[in-house]
Amino acid sequence: MVFESENRILEVEAGISILEAAEKFGIPLEHACGGICACTTCRVDVVEGAENLTPVQPTEENLLREVNLTGPFRLGCQARVAGNVKLRIPRA
Ligand code: FES
Numbered sequence: 458m459v460f461e462s463e464n465r466i467l468e469v470e471a472g473i474s475i476l477e478a479a480e481k482f483g484i485p486l487e488h489a490c491g492g493i494c495a496c497t498t499c500r501v502d503v504v505e506g507a508e509n510l511t512p513v514q515p516t517e518e519n520l521l522r523e524v525n526l527t528g529p530f531r532l533g534c535q536a537r538v539a540g541n542v543k544l545r546i547p548r549a
Pocket residue numbers: 487488489490491492493494495496497498499500532533534535
């Protein structure tokens with residue numbers, strides 16, 4: 458997993474969420490709702506490797522759509538890693 462915006466390359470185990478990985482490696486990623494898919498503060502921009510993340514579920518999709526975040530965005534607490542991905546944490 459590459460956090461492009463942080464200039465960090467992380468070796469993570471398959472199945473870990475983006476938020477869990479960020480916390481494990483000390484990368485600041487907001488998570489106002491505590492990771493229950495009720496906010497969008499954990500959003501990340503998927504630069505490469507979207508196919509290596511678990512599929513978007515309806516709750517995540519609806520939440521992203523409500524705040525007009527479509528396309529490459531995923532919620533860090535919902536997307537789990539299954540291969541190489543490159544991410545960017547959007548600045549507020
Ligand atoms: S932490 Fe709130 S949706 Fe991910």
